[in-house]
Amino acid sequence: MSVLEAVAWQRVVVLALVLALGSPAWAAAPWRAVTRVATPEDRALLERVRGQSSDLPVVLESEAGPPLDASPGGAWREAEQLASREDARAVLWFTRDGAQLRVSVAAPSTGHLFVRSARVEGPPESLTWSVGAEALALTVRSALRAVDAGEPLGEVVAPAPPPPVVTAPPPLPPVAADPVVTVPVEGAFVQVGLHVALDGYYPRGQQGLSVGAGWAGRVLRLRAQVLASLPVHLRDEYADIRLTQGAALAWADMPFVKAGAWEATVGLGAGIAGFWRRTAARASEVEPTPSRGVAAFVVGPAVRMAWRLGPAFALEATLSGEVLLGRPRLGYATDGGFVLREDGASVRPRLGVGMVIFP
Numbered sequence: 001m002s003v004l005e006a007v008a009w010q011r012v013v014v015l016a017l018v019l020a021l022g023s024p025a026w027a028a029a030p031w032r033a034v035t036r037v038a039t040p041e042d043r044a045l046l047e048r049v050r051g052q053s054s055d056l057p058v059v060l061e062s063e064a065g066p067p068l069d070a071s072p073g074g075a076w077r078e079a080e081q082l083a084s085r086e087d088a089r090a091v092l093w094f095t096r097d098g099a100q101l102r103v104s105v106a107a108p109s110t111g112h113l114f115v116r117s118a119r120v121e122g123p124p125e126s127l128t129w130s131v132g133a134e135a136l137a138l139t140v141r142s143a144l145r146a147v148d149a150g151e152p153l154g155e156v157v158a159p160a161p162p163p164p165v166v167t168a169p170p171p172l173p174p175v176a177a178d179p180v181v182t183v184p185v186e187g188a189f190v191q192v193g194l195h196v197a198l199d200g201y202y203p204r205g206q207q208g209l210s211v212g213a214g215w216a217g218r219v220l221r222l223r224a225q226v227l228a229s230l231p232v233h234l235r236d237e238y239a240d241i242r243l244t245q246g247a248a249l250a251w252a253d254m255p256f257v258k259a260g261a262w263e264a265t266v267g268l269g270a271g272i273a274g275f276w277r278r279t280a281a282r283a284s285e286v287e288p289t290p291s292r293g294v295a296a297f298v299v300g301p302a303v304r305m306a307w308r309l310g311p312a313f314a315l316e317a318t319l320s321g322e323v324l325l326g327r328p329r330l331g332y333a334t335d336g337g338f339v340l341r342e343d344g345a346s347v348r349p350r351l352g353v354g355m356v357i358f359p
Contacts (some may be wrong), residue, residue, distance in 0.1 A: 001244040002050040030057045033144060034082055038067045040223030042094050044124040045103075048091070048137040058144055060206040061086070063351075068093045075328050076157055077114065079106040090147045092140065103136055114143045188215055191316065193354015195227060199245065200345030201330070202232040204247055210352055214251075214347040221265055234330065234342060239288060239331060240280045241342075247273040247298060265321075269320070270299040277324070296326040306356065318352040333359040 071078035101120040120132030206229040214223030228325035253267030279288035
């Protein structure tokens with residue numbers, strides 16, 4: 001290889017290195033700076049700063065809100081929170097004090113605060129205002145360039161946070177033989193709601209109010225409940241029977257599904273159902289019997305679904321099936337016989353909805 005060829009190859013290599021180092025692939029990665037915009041003048045100043053800093057690898061973003069100087073915790077604390085929330089290396093804000101306009105550039109990662117003031121008069125975008133705004137924007141550009149170089153301007157107002165300590169992950173705990181069980185919160189509760197049941201006496205069944213109180217334990221839910229129903233009238237051409245029903249039940253439930261705020265339980269209940277009858281004759285040949293009450297034994301299962309909306313409140317839906325032993329049969333007594341009118345259902349489904357309060 002001749003001397004001329006060697007010189008030519010050296011020039012080619014140098015040119016390739018220059019192009020590679022000057023290409024965008026080697027350019028610094030852009031970083032973020034956030035400006036608190038409290039007034040229309042702040043937004044106009046931000047546009048001037050963007051124009052002066054367009055050659056820097058910084059993305060200037062804005063966040064509308066009150067001035068940082070008016071923050072109860074102080075401007076620096078608010079700037080730290082804003083930088084952490086927006087993942088920004090610098091935070092800017094402007095403060096108007098008469099004819100003076102002050103700009104603050106905070107670098108929370110190093111604890112530096114750069115503050116400069118300039119005389120900026122006139123309405124925004126006017127000639128006198130633009131002169132002062134451009135001077136202030138150049139000052140901000142210098143501060144942003146220093147942050148980009150890793151040498152922020154200004155005074156240290158807070159110590160820089162310590163670098164993160166990288167530690168080895170803790171050893172995994174040994175696998176326990178028993179499964180991990182999520183223990184529900186224990187405590188007393190009260191329940192209020194509405195219920196409807198198909199009782200076989202009235203076409204639309206019975207509707208009314210339910211109230212209860214109980215205790216939620218680790219694996220058992222105990223509850224005492226009282227059901228009160230609206231009275232219904234069973235009328236025909238002979239009589240008007242007014243029937244009122246109620247019940248007092250005790251329940252024991254166990255959870256079988258728990259997912260987040262949802263919990264499903266299954267349980268068994270037993271108690272006493274009361275029937276109060278009053279008869280009024282509608283035909284002259286009918287002699288009503290005196291009013292009376294009848295009690296029947298009730299037992300049956302229930303499935304409940306609860307949605308926990310907070311530590312002290314939940315919504316609950318219940319579906320139960322009640323078996324009645326000793327329910328009353330309504331009819332007419334005749335010479336030597338009995339004419340059945342309403343027999344009622346021996347098994348009646350009941351749906352309830354309500355709220356559960358944990359005091």
